[in-house]
Amino acid sequence: MDMPMARRIEIVSEAAHEVASICCYCGTGCGVRVQVRGGAVAGVRGDDSHPANRGRLCSKGLALGDTVRRDGARVLSAQWREARGEPLREIGLTPALDMAADRLAEAIAKHGPDSVGFYLSGQLLTEDYAVFNKLARALAGTNNIDTNSRLCMSSAVSGYKRTLGADAPPACYEDLELADTVLLAGSNMAYTHPVLFRRLEAARAQRPDMKVIVADPRRTDTAAFADLHLPIAPGSDVALFNAMLHVMLCEGLADEDYIARHTEGFEALRARVQTVTPEAAQRLCGVPADDIVQAARWFGQAGAALSLYTMGLNQSVAGTDKNAALIHLHLATGQIGRPGAGPFSLTGQPNAMGGREAGGMATLLPGHRDPASAAHRAEVARLWGVDSLPDVPGATALDMFDAVADGRIKVLWIAATNPAQSLPDQARVRAALARAEFVIVQEAYAGTETLAHADLVLPAATWPEKSGTVTNSERRISRVRAAVAPPGDAQPDWRLAQAVALRLAARIAPHKTVLFDYRDESEVFAEHARMTAGRDLDYSALDYAALDAGGPQQWPYRAGQGTPRLYADGVFPTASGRARFCDVSWRPTAEAVSEDYPLQLTTGRLRDHWHTMARTSLARALIQHVEEPWVSLHPNDMRRLGLAAGDLARLDSRRGGLVLPVQADDTLRPGHAFVPMHWGSAFMAGLGVNALTNPASDPVSRQPELKFTALRAAPAGLAWQAAAWRQGDAVALRARLAPWLRRFDYAVVLPAGAGGVRLRLASRVAPDAAVLHELADALDLRRPEVAYDDPARGCLRRVAAGQGVLRAFLLTGDLRAQEALLAWAAGGEAPASAAALLMGRVAGAARSRTVCVCNGVSETAILKGIEQGCDLAALKDTLGCGTGCGSCVPEIRSLMTRAPAAALA
Ligand SMILES: Nc1nc2c(c(=O)[nH]1)N[C@H]1C(S)=C(S)[C@@H](COP(=O)(O)OP(=O)(O)OC[C@H]3O[C@@H](n4cnc5c(=O)[nH]c(N)nc54)[C@H](O)[C@@H]3O)O[C@H]1N2
Ligand SMILES: Nc1nc2c(c(=O)[nH]1)N[C@H]1C(S)=C(S)[C@@H](COP(=O)(O)OP(=O)(O)OC[C@H]3O[C@@H](n4cnc5c(=O)[nH]c(N)nc54)[C@H](O)[C@@H]3O)O[C@H]1N2
Ligand code: SF4
Ligand SMILES: [Mo]
DSSP, X not given: OOOOHHHHHHHHHHHOEEEEEEOSSSTTOOEEEEEEETTEEEEEXXXXXXXXXXXXXXXXXXXXXXXXXXXXXXXXXXXXXXXXXXXXXXXXXXXXXXXXXXXXXXXXXXXXXXXXXXXXXXXXXXXXXXXXXXXXXXXXXXXXXXXGGGGTTHHHHHHHHHHTXXXXXXXXXXXXXXXXXXXXXXXXXXXXXXXXXXXXXXXXXXXXXXXXXXEOSSOOHHHHTXXXXXXXXXXXXXXXXXXXXXXXXXXXXXXXXXXXXXXXXXXXXXXXXXXXXXXXXXXXXXXXXXXXXXXXXXXXXXXXXXXXXXXXXXXXXXXXXXXXHHHHHHXXXXXXXXTTOEEXXXXXXXXXXXXHHHTOSTTOBTTXXXXXXXXXXXXXXXXXXXXXXXXXXXXXXXXXXXXXXXXXXXXXXXXXXXXXXXXXXXXXXXXXXXHOSEEEEEESBTTOTGGGGOSEEEEBOOTTSOOEEEEOTTSEEEEEOOOSOOSXXXXXXXXXXXXXXXXXXXXXXXXXXXXXXXXXXXXXXXXXXXXXXXXXXXXXXXXXXHHHHHXXXXXXXXTTBOOSSSOTTSOOSSTTSSEEOOOOOOOOOSSOOOSSSOEEEEEEOOSSOOTTOTXXXXXXXXXXXXXXXXXEEOHHHHHHHTOOTTOEEEEEOSSOEEEEEEEEOTTXXXXXXXXXXXXXXXXXXXXXXXXXXXXXXXXXXXXXXXXXXXXXXXXXXXXXXXXXXXXXXXXXXXXXXXXXXXXXXXXXXXXXXXXXXXXXXXXXXXXXXXXXXXXXXXXXXXXXXEEOOBGGGTBOEEEEXXXXXXXXXXXXXXXXXXXXXXXXXXXXXXXXXXXXXXXXXXXXXXXXXXXXXXXXXXXXXXXXXXXXXXXHXXXXXXXXXXXXXXXXXXXXXXXXXXXXXXXXX
């Protein structure tokens, strides 16, 4: 029995192995090797053999191992709420699955099939979509199945279909290395597709003549890398692209031969853009006419021109037109179907592409088919082995929530998305969730905004517990492999869908039970792949065995071979075989600024956070870059509004309001504002950034205009403030302290970069002494080692520490000691006298933001290095920053060109 230690370790390491899988974040689709030891994930590294990343990972991919949890951070069992307002209670998985089937069957029997809706996610695997899709359309009998890709890729889908005839990005990643001109439109690739950005950086270092153009209203780190930044007015891209076409036509840069042989509809557009001179476009999009001419020349004269585009184009009421207008530039110059060339829409989520292929959206059917086409419906019905498919159009994301709000949809099943944070106009979304008769939330992590509205929770397995396939931006299908077993009762999403489908079939259509007779996910994939036969994306010859043997493959996949680029022959999947020009012209944003709402707000992503942060908030390394939410404003606007950096501002749009601290940001144009999309009501008071945003959507793609909101900002006037920190498990502490979010005008409860949680609270007047003491109790600061209280003035200052280690602190009223205490919490030196610090007698050391999370290098250190004349190479040498994953290199480059911090606000 007595086993020597060394021997035991040997056994453990003998059991260690690596599983090849795919990163679960962005659509780059990087290959990862998951190191497994003793049944647990021991680490994650980049997969050298995967063509997307060749071993590289960004900061998020590298930290994946730290997000794997098997404890209370996860939804470990099914849960049920007996009545609204009651807490969720644990129940067995079997009764939960029965309950889901009962409620669906009941709604369908009483109110018809369209009284149920499925709101899914671009983060599901292809197999998950396939089973849900069959469940919705072939069994429940409704087309009410849509995904968060409606907020993401929908305009890219309609843009491709309208111009090229099929929803297929024609280029591939290798084109990053082969392009002469790269136009990035509405993409902050340095943050959002970092490994592809690394490839672009490396390509330009190899070929210094390469030109990079970035169209973005903000001077992002991506824009700072560009040879030409076009600071475009939000929403006005069509004017820019049409003017570029105008210049190309005037200067003979168009390929008239290509236009004549491979396209149709050009004459209407030619006439249209005749009047869109660079000067005319300048008035609409604010980009200097000369720069428009320069961009057109670099694009038109390039041996190969590649464009990369994402949400700055898609999330707009003109999203489809913006996509089409950009694709036009490629068609007019023949810059498509050749190495280094093409309009390349980068996908956001890891498997938004797979969802499009599997038809997991209201407006799509499997194999890029169209539910509006009777022939396509009949084909799919035949392939699935059912008589027919429903012909009533399904509700797209926002319409689905409207249908819930007005009682048409009674039962809503949400999986792998967090709409109570990510959909625009949250007041409307919350009203819908409140009105729903039954909300099923299939979720992997605990504490999300949407779980607060669930009647039934189904426990989902997640990465790295799931097995299946995903398709990345370059149409490449990769195997996702389970490395460890799911914790508790958690099950893969398709399994949960299958289990409910079998039960529902037993209740409403027993003969359809066979539709869900899958033994494992490879059978689901095989059935799905067969449905692509004869379609543009055809990968009917692909199965798991082929993927295991040959590695990831790009569709279409025929005769044992993938396809790196589409349309090399100039033949397009349209009726005539020709690509189509559309007569598009500039249209304004859905709402305009006014005297009451004078600021232009845009929203988007940060480098190290993923969406609503369920996963990224668990990794210490990822919360260090940006710890708390903020709104950034131009320093001029701050001065005008009487706001200083760090002040709390009240933001209002025509739909809702929010309080946030202000940050000075001269990468914005005056009159503009930016709020990151990540923090919602699980982390802060109020409904998060989407309390503000506009649900108005593109008429074709139905994608909402998340990139433009008319906004008002003013000092929040919250005179009383508090700050606190406590060590411990951030998830458990957040759950415990969450009620405090609802008691103040401003409040955040956040995982802290130092570990533990941080609180910041503010209100108009100081709370009662009783409330302050309750707060101190909640933080275990009832009898701290150091206290300096003046409760009559709403002032408590307390520190719990021993042996030089800080356990917790609370500061109210006077927050000056905060930074020094947080620095101590993060492992910095203890102050000589904590009491003196609390009394404000000594100043504490200021903290500095971590820019390089791989090597823990702060912004201050980097700025100091720059001041001393270091270039990028010298900074890397002396400080080590930027030598890990490289995700921080664009920011270092920006810091090198930025105005000194003192000049801001
Ligand atoms: N770190 C990180 N990476 C991610 C994600 C994440 O959450 N975190 N999410 C993934 C997902 S799902 C997606 S969809 C992608 C999104 O990737 P991106 O689209 O690159 O990211 P965003 O920050 O949403 O928006 C990009 C830029 O659009 C600009 N913009 C706003 N309005 C306009 C406009 O009218 N015209 C133009 N030309 N530009 C405009 C904004 O200033 C912003 O810099 O990122 C993926 N990668
Ligand atoms: N203001 C503003 N809003 C935006 C955007 C913006 O730019 N600005 N961008 C929009 C875009 S492009 C997108 S893609 C959306 C993203 O918005 P969401 O999809 O709502 O964001 P996520 O945080 O990724 O939500 C995924 C949820 O699935 C859970 N989960 C993780 N893995 C699994 C799994 O395997 N199974 C199940 N069942 N659950 C799992 C996670 O815990 C999380 O709660 O946000 C949109 N909203
Ligand atoms: S770029 Fe980063 S987040 Fe995206 S797939 Fe690769 S490692 Fe994951
Ligand atoms: Mo997205």
